[in-house]
Amino acid sequence: AGEGEEVITEIQDWNRYPGDGVDARPYGQPSQFEAHVVRKNVPWLTSDSISSVNFTPLHELDGIITPNGLCFERHHGGIAEIEPGAHRLMINGLVERPLVFTMADLRRFPRENRIYFLECAANSGMEWRGAQLNGCQFTHGMVHCVVYTGVRLRHLLEEAGVKTEGKWLLAEGADASAMTRSIPLEKALDDCMVAFAMNGEALRPEQGYPIRLVVPGWEGNMWIKWLRRLEVGDQPWHQREETSKYTDLLANGKARRHTWVMDVKSVITNPSPQAPITHGKGPMVLSGLAWSGNGAISRVDVSIDGGRNWKTARIDGPSLPMALHRFYYEFDWDGSELFLQSRAIDDKGFIQPTKEQLRAVRGPNSIYHNNGIQTWHVDGEGVVENVEIS
Ligand code: MTE
Ligand code: CO
Secondary structure, three states: OOOOOHHHHOOOHHHHOOOOOOOOOOOOOOOHHHOOOOOEEOHHHOOOOOOEEEEOOHHHOOOOOOOHHHOOOEEOOOOOOOOHHHOOEEEEEOEOOOEEEOHHHHOOOOEEEEEEEEEOOOOOHHHOOOOOOOOHHHHHOOEEEEEEEEEEHHHHHHHHOEOOOOOEEEEEEOOOOOOEEEEEHHHHHHOOEEEEEEOOEEOOHHHOOOOEEEOOOEOHHHOOOOEEEEEEEOOOOOOHHHOOOOOEEOOOOOEEOOOOEOOOEEEEEEOEOOEOOOOOOEEEEEEEEEEOOOOOEEEEEEEOEOOOOOEEOEEEOOOOOOOOEEEEEEEEEOOOOEEEEEEEEEOOOOEOOOHHHHHHHHOOOOOOOOOOOOEEEEOOOOOEEEEOOO
């Protein structure tokens, strides 16, 4: 305060003239002054935008719910634009009664609402060997969290009647990539859903309209969008996305596979490279996100000195299993340089590792499943950079 007091003493246009009436914006959009809050891609990462990814602007968001228009997108064959009347979900394979559902059929099963995060296994993958991308949007933005409405997969499989030999499920998308993944039947019958709504409205085309699979806590690649077929089998299918991709090459030449659960992870979203400290020293609010595919987050610790000392952050808002958690840490910044870190602990007792600890176990060749602790360097001016310290 002090400068710019005309905004109080002078009557502004919006105070003087009436504005747009109702119906000027039949589907509401954010304020024109928020136009910079958008998904962004990293052009050099992929050779085209059809098989590519863009990232959630985590540094511009608060709370735990991601707005539909800002959920990161990962497509292997572009966005399928499906007319729901022309879409079917088929169940075949080791079932008593192969079935085909219309979208209207699906709405006659009991419905549930659940809040879950979805994280791509490749999130933070570019950071495996060292600090690379300058912003949490790019280092951690392959995650979103919405409330899904849909039906439990269990109900649909029970309708089809899984044969006793049935142990695996193949989920297939109707897009040009025909994305296919094997899922153990145990998980499918436990908490998987076929969702048709997110945050109260129909799924967005980018997120799999009219239906997508929800596989709580497990890697995003298995959450098949534009879901068209579920086949029951007695063993995994070893599709491309579960052999040459989404496996982790270890130092001994062997690869980890079936690494489905997204491990406990957190990141400070503010301050961060795209959200520097602009208010100078004094009281400040640090904030971030934490999540775990194993359950709920029980604690988040924050360090401002690169992991030498830790303080417990304050988790605020709902603490739900396999959902994003929002944390805050308020402190007085004395204007000196900071090395900011956060470390999450989940309710199964898993502790987020350092990147060094991760590399010691998995070697240098991995891309997927990097849940290592992120470090942001803050200089005396409040400028923030992605760094790694040892
Ligand atoms: N499903 C289909 N049919 N096609 C795809 O390309 N991409 C997968 C998964 N499901 C994909 C898909 C990957 S790798 C991820 S991380 C998530 O969808 C991304 O979901 P989102 O685009 O809603 O963020
Ligand atoms: Co993915």
